[in-house]
Amino acid sequence: MKLNWKKWLLTGGGTGLIVLLALQATNPARTNPAIAPGADLMATNPPAPEVTALLHAACYDCHSYETTWPWYAHIAPASWLVVSDVNEGREHLNFSAWPHADPARAAKKLDRINEVLDYREMPPAKYTLIHVNARLTDAQRQTLLDWSDAAAKKLRPAETNQ
Ligand code: HEC
Known part of the structure; x- marks a missing residue:
């Protein structure tokens, strides 16, 4: 018996397309919640414009409520990865909900920012692969290292600054 490859390919392709279309019903929500007035890092004592620009370009997509969702965030299965990255990123660090009222906590966050920058863990390589501007x-x-270091020191009581 001769296999009919054309038919097989068409059936396979058709099934694949149907699966892909069905997956689109599973696209997770891409949120950008409203930012409480004064809650953003930039709201009080904003960093120097250069620092602000770098944070916006390299970090805000995953660590704020000002995410610019790329086109592939609308298409499963890529959408699952992008949305979970952003949700996880926001959970760990959210510049749109900066702990202005808690200097000790803010200083800790700045320390972590300093660490991940120093270890070159952030922005993630998989992100900068596509986002050249980041x-x-x-x-x-x-x-950014100098800023996070100086800003953390400024938030700590003088005696711990040695
Ligand atoms: C593509 C999304 C993405 C971008 C862009 C990104 N991050 Fe992250 N970041 C994450 C995710 C996800 C986590 C949590 C998981 C992990 O630690 O890898 C995280 C974790 C962190 C943490 C650890 C927080 C903690 O709990 O200690 C810090 C600090 C951080 N990022 C800083 C930055 C800075 C600074 C930038 C910009 C220079 C940046 N990130 C850019 C996704 C991102």
Whole structure:
């Protein structure tokens, strides 16, 4: 018996398309909740404009309520990965809900920012692969390191600054 490859391919392709279309019903919600007035990191004593610009370009997509959702965030299964990354990123650090009222907590967050920048863990490589504007030069990384270091020191009581 001769296999009819054309028929097999068509059936396979058709099934694949149907599965892909069905998956679209599973697209998770892409949220950008409202930011409480004054809650953003930039709301009180904003960092220098250069720092602000770098954080917006390299971090805000995953660590704020100002996510620019890429087109593939609308298409399962890529959408699952992007949305879970952003949700997880926001859980760990959210510049749109900065602990302005809790200097000790804010200082800790700045320490963690300093750490992940120093270890080159952030922004994640899988993100900068596509988001070219989020790539940090060594000088830009140093700018963010200097800022997080100085800002954390400023928030701590003087005696712990030695
Ligand atoms: C593609 C999304 C994405 C981008 C862009 C991104 N992050 Fe993250 N970040 C995450 C995720 C997800 C986690 C939590 C899981 C982990 O630690 O890997 C995280 C964790 C962190 C943490 C750890 C928080 C803790 O709980 O200690 C810090 C600090 C951080 N990121 C800072 C940054 C900074 C600073 C930038 C920009 C230079 C940045 N991130 C860019 C996704 C992102």
